[in-house]
Amino acid sequence: MKPGFLKRDKTSIVTADGKPVRLRGVNFGGWLMMEAYFMYSPNWPQQVFEKEFVRRHGPGALQKLLKSFRENFITEADVRQVASWGMNCIRLPFHYKVAADRETLAYLDRAVSWGRKHKVYLILDLHAAYGAQNHDWHSDSMGPAELWTKKSNRHKTYDLWQMLADRYKDEETVAGYDVLNEAVLDDAGLLNEFYSQLIKAIRRSDKNHILFIEGNRWAQQIDVLDDFEDDNWVYSIHFYEPIEFTFNYVPFLKYPWKGCDKDVIRRRMEGYWHFARKRNRPVHVGEFGVNYRQGFYHEHVYLRDELKVFNDLGFHWNYWTYKAVKNYLHPDGIYGYYPNSPWVNRPAVKPGWHTWADCWPKYKHEMAASWRTKAFGLNTHVAGELQKAS
Secondary structure (H helix, E strand, O other): OOOOOOEEEOOEEEOOOOOEOOOEEEEOOOOEOOOHHHHOOOOOOHHHHHHHHHHHHOHHHHHHHHHHHHHHHOOHHHHHHHHHOOOOEEEEEEEHHHHHOHHHHHHHHHHHHHHHHHOOEEEEEEEEOOOOOOOOHHHOOOOOOOOOOOHHHHHHHHHHHHHHHHHHOOOOOEEEEEOOOOOOOOOHHHHHHHHHHHHHHHHOOOOOOEEEEEOHHHHOEOOOOOOOOOOOEEEEEEOOOOHHHHOOOOOOOOOOEOOEOHHHHHHHHHHHHHHHHHOOOOEEEEEOOOOOOOOOOOHHHHHHHHHHHHHHOOOEEEEOOOEEEOOOOOOOOOEEEOOOOOOOOOOOOOOHHHHHHHHHHHHHHHHHHHHOHHHOEEOHHHHHHHHHHO
């Protein structure tokens, strides 16, 4: 891959020689930023799982488990698979702990090298910032969003991105930096100040890469964002509407129904399109997805309509997510793990992750094998719709 750095050109993303590029791909969620529901667990923060495992087995055992998980859950074969589907982009969520963990940083490097080899771009996504940027499990929060209440956490986040920008400033395989996943706060002025300072910190080292800037409230509200002076940034939104259907919070909803069809999706997306057009910015849909129920409720039709709207409007997109242990709630993977292994144990009061401390000493090799994609089943309808839209 030798296209030169991608850059924003008004409402488009182009290569260094001006050729338009449409980024289309998946998220490698759950790998370098672990989320409980990926492993069929109640949505507790990663730190709770880690503390319990350390209490049971010690910090050395935790490091061995994390190393085994990271070496098996995503491999070069997975990047090759994404490329084989005709996709050209992987969004890669990571935890702020990467700053102090050389091994995790090495996995980021490894993913970039795989992308370079298979001609797939990487978007590096800070999914859990210092102190947490929202109150949810997926920012590794214990409840408060202390990125916004403690200035020291914001400064640590600036330093983290300056370090990463310096590390990847010459890497053309990196499409850009998704600088903060799903901020949630009441003070839009503070969010804009944070972004403004963060952009300055990155640009001290790296003037090459596109910055993906998410709106407030789970990347929904872009109209509260300032038109930052930096020229090379784009809007990034997340779209899971209606959440009752995509997360399967209300069982047996069948798409389409009154209040949710292709026209409703189009009108919602056109709002983003018109706003971004006024400011001459591209739009990237960093996350969208659906809980897959074997197509009985037309999940794949919903996905087909959604992708058609994205493509008609010229949006870039990354599907959430590539793989997960099959659950009944929340958007899950193109690949799903269906067996009820002891370390999944769906009937348990505390299933999934919460069984790992019990299972690891006895089943560590079997667990490692189960994390490989070849142990997962392909959701052919979802994969097919994404391939057709790529």
